Amino acid sequence: MNLTISGHHLEVTPALRNYVTTKLDRITRHFEQVVDIRVLLTVEKQKEKERRQRAECRIHVKGNDMFAESAHEDLYAALDELVDKLDRQVGRHKTRLQDHHCDAPKRVM
Numbered sequence: 001m002n003l004t005i006s007g008h009h010l011e012v013t014p015a016l017r018n019y020v021t022t023k024l025d026r027i028t029r030h031f032e033q034v035v036d037i038r039v040l041l042t043v044e045k046q047k048e049k050e051r052r053q054r055a056e057c058r059i060h061v062k063g064n065d066m067f068a069e070s071a072h073e074d075l076y077a078a079l080d081e082l083v084d085k086l087d088r089q090v091g092r093h094k095t096r097l098q099d100h101h102c103d104a105p106k107r108v109m
Contacts, residue, residue, distance in 0.1 A: 008042040023083045031090045036060040055082045
């Protein structure tokens with residue numbers, strides 16, 4: 001699995017990098033077939049303080065690409081929301097991959 005964490009108008013500190021990797025471990029624990037994860041952390045130049053910190057993530061899994069983004073006034077809260085969104089998407093993808101079809105019982109005539 002390749003993990004790329006980059007920042008736009010922001011320096012990615014080791015503490016922030018550690019926080020992102022511990023949060024993304026939840027996704028890799030639920031679904032093992034993750035090929036590539038790209039995380040982009042940005043600070044937008046807005047006058048209002050709300051939703052200034054943004055976190056975006058693109059996950060490439062076997063057979064699909066998933067994207068989620070989140071914005072909040074605190075970057076750590078934005079990362080928490082982002083991981084929740086990605087966890088739901090990965091869970092849905094995992095259930096779609098599982099075969100829920102079973103043979104219908106044969107009717108006796």
